[in-house]
Amino acid sequence: MSDVPQENLPQPAAEQAPKPAAPAAAAPAPAPPKPVAVPWECALVEGLKSVYGPGILEAATYLDQNYLVVDRSVCHEVLSALRQQHRYTMITDLTAVHYPKDPLPFEIVWILYSIPNQARIRVKARFAEGEEVPTATDQWVGTNWMEREVFDMFGVRFAGHPDLRRILLPDEWTGYPLRKDYDVQLQDSIWVKKNLGIESGQ
Amino acid sequence: MSDDSFYESLEEIAPGHTFLGSNELVLNMGPQHPSTHGVLRVILKLDGEKVNGIECVIGYLHRGIEKLAENRTWIQFGPFVDRLDYTAAVSNSMGYCLAVEKLLGVEIPKRAQYLRVILTELCRLASHQIWLGTHVLDIGAVTPLFYAFRDREDILNVFEKYCGARLTTHAFRIGGCRWDAYEGFAKEILHICDDLGPKIDEYKDLITGNRIWLQRTKNVGYISPEDCLAYGLTGPLLRGSGVNWDLRKAQPYSSYEDFDFDIPLGTAGDTFDRYIIRIEEMRQSIRIIRQAVEGLPEGPIITKVPKVIKPPAGEAYVSIEAPKGELGYFVVSDGTAKPYRVRVRPPSFINLQALEKMAKGSLVADVVAIIGTLDIVLGEVDR
Numbered sequence: 001m002s003d004v005p006q007e008n009l010p011q012p013a014a015e016q017a018p019k020p021a022a023p024a025a026a027a028p029a030p031a032p033p034k035p036v037a038v039p040w041e042c043a044l045v046e047g048l049k050s051v052y053g054p055g056i057l058e059a060a061t062y063l064d065q066n067y068l069v070v071d072r073s074v075c076h077e078v079l080s081a082l083r084q085q086h087r088y089t090m091i092t093d094l095t096a097v098h099y100p101k102d103p104l105p106f107e108i109v110w111i112l113y114s115i116p117n118q119a120r121i122r123v124k125a126r127f128a129e130g131e132e133v134p135t136a137t138d139q140w141v142g143t144n145w146m147e148r149e150v151f152d153m154f155g156v157r158f159a160g161h162p163d164l165r166r167i168l169l170p171d172e173w174t175g176y177p178l179r180k181d182y183d184v185q186l187q188d189s190i191w192v193k194k195n196l197g198i199e200s201g202q
Numbered sequence: 203m204s205d206d207s208f209y210e211s212l213e214e215i216a217p218g219h220t221f222l223g224s225n226e227l228v229l230n231m232g233p234q235h236p237s238t239h240g241v242l243r244v245i246l247k248l249d250g251e252k253v254n255g256i257e258c259v260i261g262y263l264h265r266g267i268e269k270l271a272e273n274r275t276w277i278q279f280g281p282f283v284d285r286l287d288y289t290a291a292v293s294n295s296m297g298y299c300l301a302v303e304k305l306l307g308v309e310i311p312k313r314a315q316y317l318r319v320i321l322t323e324l325c326r327l328a329s330h331q332i333w334l335g336t337h338v339l340d341i342g343a344v345t346p347l348f349y350a351f352r353d354r355e356d357i358l359n360v361f362e363k364y365c366g367a368r369l370t371t372h373a374f375r376i377g378g379c380r381w382d383a384y385e386g387f388a389k390e391i392l393h394i395c396d397d398l399g400p401k402i403d404e405y406k407d408l409i410t411g412n413r414i415w416l417q418r419t420k421n422v423g424y425i426s427p428e429d430c431l432a433y434g435l436t437g438p439l440l441r442g443s444g445v446n447w448d449l450r451k452a453q454p455y456s457s458y459e460d461f462d463f464d465i466p467l468g469t470a471g472d473t474f475d476r477y478i479i480r481i482e483e484m485r486q487s488i489r490i491i492r493q494a495v496e497g498l499p500e501g502p503i504i505t506k507v508p509k510v511i512k513p514p515a516g517e518a519y520v521s522i523e524a525p526k527g528e529l530g531y532f533v534v535s536d537g538t539a540k541p542y543r544v545r546v547r548p549p550s551f552i553n554l555q556a557l558e559k560m561a562k563g564s565l566v567a568d569v570v571a572i573i574g575t576l577d578i579v580l581g582e583v584d585r
Contacts, residue, residue: 062518065518089431091431091433093519093532095545097542115431142552145551145555168260168264168584169264178268184270184273
């Protein structure tokens with residue numbers, strides 16, 4: 001079988017199609033300076049500080065974004081004042097962040113926007129475990145679902161909310177998934193078994 | 203069935219709505235209903251045809267995207283956001299990349315910014331085409347659906363050629379774009395722009411003057427500008443009520459300040475005005491795309507970012523004007539490679555809340571029109 005035509009022998013794999021040119025990268029820029037929060041000074045902050053004094057814990061600008069850290073005892077008054085006196089009439093978002101090691105583990109964040117001022121502001125306040133947050137639904141009806149979502153995901157209750165129920169998870173679910181101590185694979189296996197008839201939802 | 207068990211089962215299907223008047227009945231709409239655009243369940247309390255109460259039940263598509271983010275690295279989370287609003291995946295990607303870039307403090311190259319604008323505006327066109335087709339179909343006109351989906355195909359083909367995927371594209375990377383424009387990119391997109399203008403006229407000819415359409419949409423689903431702000435409504439819903447606010451103008455990002463375009467505004471705040479606005483927005487998108495393609499600068503498409511992204515500890519809120527409204531990302535970094543918290547501010551979730559306000563007191567058929575005009579995607583409502 002020595003005269004098998006060479007053509008029949010397995011040929012080396014055809015030359016691979018040329019790889020697409022690697023995206024041209026910009027010349028390595030010097031590492032950007034680490035951003036720092038600088039104090040935010042303006043008439044609005046001065047006005048709020050004169051009324052609430054030590055209730056305004058911090059007013060700063062980080063990455064060109066303004067935020068206020070307020071004490072939880074005055075957070076509702078500050079929000080009302082922002083809406084009624086400073087024309088922050090649009091509610092953009094309300095959410096929470098969980099810091100389990102902090103004595104006040106739940107940071108509630110309100111993001112407001114003012115169309116006449118063309119400005120956005122974040123108001124933040126820390127709350128203890130089990131403590132109720134005053135609802136903002138009397139100022140913006142739209143916070144209704146946002147507060148329900150925070151309750152659903154973090155278990156933070158809102159005092160005065162008209163209809164505080166779970167919104168995304170089933171009503172009978174136990175546990176609050178966006179807390180840091182809730183594992184990503186964890187689920188309410190009793191609920192899953194009872195309602196879906198399976199051992200696991202994975 | 204005894205009386206007691208009847209009332210118990212009523213409590214189960216419609217919690218909080220069991221105190222019915224003698225003329226009232228409860229109608230359960232969804233979650234498997236063609237006009238709810240996914241798995242939205244609406245419980246209606248009806249008096250004849252009139253809607254006296256309305257409640258949305260959501261969460262059927264909840265996947266815990268925000269929780270997943272905390273267990274992935276900043277880069278790994280990139281493809282997940284495409285699964286939020288899957289009809290406008292490119293916009294989601296844009297918002298997320300901008301948010302992380304803000305935390306990192308990097309400026310991306312001009313060419314990448316223009317490429318992003320081109321693709322997100324194409325995505326707005328595709329999203330509005332889905333909205334148009336399905337909204338009109340809900341109201342009873344079948345033909346425009348086929349026209350809209352036919353034309354959307356051209357846009358999806360561009361996405362496919364650009365990045366290989368049509369729907370969940372993962373088009374952008376933190377720091378810029380992964381791919382440069384392919385050969386014939388500009389020509390193909392300009393061709394789509396030339397083509398789409400007359401096609402939008404065609405949609406309008408089919409729909410706008412139709413008497414049934416006018417009766418089903420004029421003065422239906424009214425919402426006042428004050429209510430829009432209190433509900434946090436954004437996008438075409440806000441502009442339909444006459445509030446001139448578009449993030450592309452109010453807080454320009456990704457070089458939107460370079461382009462010349464108008465913000466269409468409504469006056470009546472009803473379903474018809476919002477329809478006109480979205481149609482007009484499609485024309486404006488074509489204008490933006492044309493300018494961006496013609497002015498596409500040369501240069502790099504991605505800036506230098508580290509292989510492992512560790513934004514300095516801090517937080518930022520960045521939002522963009524997605525087809526459905528303001529899409530925001532509130533990102534918190536603790537200085538490690540994994541996000542500490544990613545909050546998605548979904549336009550659909552917040553807009554859907556206004557359904558009760560808009561539909562209460564209307565007729566049951568109007569609920570279908572109002573769900574259509576809200577332009578929700580349940581992937582984004584439930585996350």
